[in-house]
Amino acid sequence: MKVQVKNLDASSAGDIELNDEVFGIEPRADILHRVVTWQLEKRRGTARGTRERSDVARSGKKLGRQKGGGVARHGDRRAPVFVGGGKAHGARVRDFNPSLNKKVRALGLKMALSAKAKDGSLIVLSALDVEAGKTKALAERFAGLGIGGKALVIDGDALNVSFALASGNLPGVNLMPAVGANVYDILKHDTLVLTRAAIEKLEARFNG
Structure with missing residues (x-):
């Protein structure tokens, strides 16, 4: 050409x-x-993934009894409502x-x-x-x-x-x-x- x-x-x-x-x-x-x-x-x-409930290194022991405590019922300290708990619906690592x-x-x-x-x-x-x-x-x-x-x-x-x-x-x-x-x-x-x-x-x- x-x-x-x-x-x-x-x-x-x-x-x-x-x-x-x-x-x-x-x-x-x-x-x-x-x-x-x-x-x-x-x-x-690649986005940095956040730590979710299963990734946080905290005790899985139940905080208190289910009923009768006068406070909200919780399973463990890894819940997103606590300071230091896992992120709810956090960013995932994608390649x-x-x-x-x-x-x-x-x-x-x-x-x-x-x-x-x-x-x-x-x-x-x-x-x-x-x-x-x-x-x-x-x-x-x-x-x-x-x-x-x-x-x-x-x-x-x-x-x-x-x-x-x-x-x-x-x-x-x-x-x-x-x-x-x-x-x-x-x-x-x-x-x-x-x-x-x-x-x-x-x-x-x-x-x-």
């Missing part, structure tokens, strides 16, 4: 041949759904650490990249240099490129410092290195912007 490479000023910087095994796969909703669900589940932290096959995860990322390439929301830039790291200059460049809404910009190993400074105050624009590319972030943005370095890293990631 051949895609035009642009500069930030919307001028042409030639073409680049994208690997069809990475950017030319037919997306499948079931695979993308599995990977996104796995990602969101992995983000959840949010699902597993997903590596090949399925890799296939999901390829399909997410292919989906953006297929619907025309993929833009390839030669470089991300912004004059003096000015937000106004970058906003004008994005308007010239037709980038609106939420945009995910993926660079190579090292992030461009001037672009990071300029994009910090632009709402909806997120920047990440190629190693952080993931299905959820790609799909939730309207536009995917890749640099030449990012494409090289992504293709090497799958071919390696």
Whole structure:
């Protein structure tokens, strides 16, 4: 698949041949759904479980006789009504650490990249240099490129410092290195912007 490479000023910087095994796969909703669900589940932290009545180390001996004492009847000190007793209906420990096959995860990322390439929301830039790291200059460049809404910009190993400074105050624009590319972030943005370095890293990631 051949895609035009642009500069930030919307001028042409030639073409680049994208690997069809990475950017030319037919997306499948079931695979993308599995990977996104796995990602969101992995983000959840395991809640600390509270100690319930059976977990509290207190005597199980009955406090007093059942009747005739003039006070409420109780079984033991582990009841939730007592200070130091067990928590009633407390939080339970739940494990949010699902597993997903590596090949399925890799296939999901390829399909997410292919989906953006297929619907025309993929833009390839030669470089991300912004004059003096000015937000106004970058906003004008994005308007010239037709980038609106939420945009995910993926660079190579090292992030461009001037672009990071300029994009910090632009709402909806997120920047990440190629190693952080993931299905959820790609799909939730309207536009995917890749640099030449990012494409090289992504293709090497799958071919390696």
